[in-house]
Amino acid sequence: MKKHITFLIVLLQTVVAFGQIDTVQKIVPGRKNSIEQQKKTYVILISADGFRYDYAQKYQAKNLLALSNDGVRAASMIPSYPSVTFPNHYALVSGLYPSHSGLVNNTFYDRDRHDDYYMGNKAKVADGSWYYGSPLWVLAEQQHLLSASFYWVASEAAIQNITPTYYYVYNEKIAIHKRISEVVNWLNLPAEDRPHLITFYFPQVDHAGHVYGPDAPETAREVHFVDSAVNELTKAVKTTGLDVNFVFVSDHGMTKVDKDHAIGIPAAIDTSKFIVSGDGILVELYAKNQAGVKATYNNLKQEAKDYDVYLKVDMPAKLHYAQTDDWHNRIGDILLIPHYPKVFNLYSKKINIGWHGYDPSVVKDMHATFLAWGPAFKPHTTIPSFQNVDVFNLIKNILGLTYTGKVDGTGKLADEILIPQK
Known part of the structure; x- marks a missing residue:
């Protein structure tokens, strides 16, 4: 009987442990912006998962349209193959195609490790040894420019033994107002402690697109939610008095399937x-x-x-x-x-009725969104479609970071949309 009671206690503890959601901010101690880096500008990189290239116009996301009208709007952004979430979020911040970054799919098998990676396995997602390349926050931290993440694929993994200085383990329990408030708190820190690169992630549009399809009123509602939240974020950031650049992207689009x-x-x-x-x-x-x-x-x-x-x-x-x-x-x-x-x-x-992952050169619905505004960007600029691996060099250039490693992206996007430095 005692053995049975002990087993039940252990089982209960296990269930409770797995049921707990980590909502506590992680802070790496001892890091500071260098004096030189304190003079740099700021970038907030926002991803709205599954926000198809035409959603802003299709559903009249008035705030995103107005903000990008003052900055840059792309006809679309072309995701890397396969056009799914984890590989493309990592392509955006590493400049590498999925086959080159190692994150080849949301789920895959590694022959050398005799092990598989699955995006739903938190231990593997947080294991930095699965990822190759140097994501933007790693690059920034290596050059004594602090970063923060309110979610991004791999941001909670110590890649090259480095995480952002400030980050959260992914969860969907923290309310949007709290998340926006935390971004403002980060930007109000003293100059030596203030992150200059912040990533920010929305899952809602992707969830609705999968369940209800890209043409459903539920998907339209989530587009409007993201539109409103981005507007709230930009207004809150203005209270800091800092010149902040915003880059709004998605990882892929969405289409209706058979x-x-x-x-x-x-x-x-x-x-x-x-x-x-x-x-x-x-x-x-x-x-x-x-x-x-x-x-x-x-x-x-x-x-x-x-x-x-x-x-x-x-x-x-x-x-x-x-x-x-x-x-x-x-x-x-x-x-x-x-x-x-x-x-x-x-x-x-x-x-589900909604899917993504197809070859974006064959299925246009796979194309993603790219919008940008802020002091670094040319105003009232519209550009043609481009490959998402170019975003890495764009943000690297805005922040004045250097990188000598291999990337698949080019500098064309940065040349097209950034105001030349005097």
């Missing part, structure tokens, strides 16, 4: 021979023995309907997702890509 005719697991896949990763818009097969790859590929090609089958070596170059781009050995040996608007459903789960 959820009633999803593709099940193909008969040619022998799960005893392959690790199967992914679902929806990209399925990756990792061979346990390379000898079986060619036969399975040939069988899949014969069976395929409503989807394409690729060997990793034959993936289209435009996707930057082939073997030559697989810097960290994390892309599957065989890849299955559904034809739009089809999706896979390998696990017999409920399929």
Whole structure:
């Protein structure tokens, strides 16, 4: 009986521990802005997950339209492939395609580690060894320019043993007014303690787009929520008296899919021979023995309907997702890509009406939003679509940071929209 009671106590403690949500701000002690860096400007990088390139106009987000009218508005921003959340948030801050940053999908298998990464696993998300490149906050902190994060993919992971000076573990329990208030508190700190780069994240539009679709009134409501919150944030930041630059982006768009005719697991896949990763818009097969790859590929090609089958070596170059781009050995040996608007459903789960992840050069609905305003930006400027990996160099240039590592982005965006320094 005693053993049973002890087991129940341990089980209860485990349940309580997993049920607890960490809403406490993390502060790394001992860091200061250098005297030189204290003179630098400020950037708030805002992401509204799933905020499709046309949502501001489609739903008349009046504040975002007005703010960007005084600054910069892009026709769209082109996400990296696959056009899903984790790889693209990291592409924005690292300047690297997903195949180069190592964050190749929301879920993937790492052959060298014999382990898988899953965005819902908080321990793995917070493990800095999964990520490559130097995200903007790491770059800033290395150069004695403080940063803060009210959420961003990988911001709670110690990448190169560095996190932002101020950050929160991701949760959706902290109210928007509290989050805005904390940003103002950060900007009101003494100059040596004040972050010059702040990241800020909204999940609401993506949630609504998945459940209700991109054309639903529920999605429109969340667009208006983000619009109102950004307006509140800009007004609150003005009270600090600081010249702050705002960059408003999204990671990808959203589209309506054929959820009633999803593709099940193909008969040619022998799960005893392959690790199967992914679902929806990209399925990756990792061979346990390379000898079986060619036969399975040939069988899949014969069976395929409503989807394409690729060997990793034959993936289209435009996707930057082939073997030559697989810097960290994390892309599957065989890849299955559904034809739009089809999706896979390998696990017999409920399929949402809204999805993303398709090739953005084929499905325009995958395109993301880019807006910017503040003293660093040219006023009343409209630019054509561009690749999201260019955002890294843009913000690096605004903050006057240096970086000699490899990036996939160019300096074209910065040249187009920044006011030249005198």
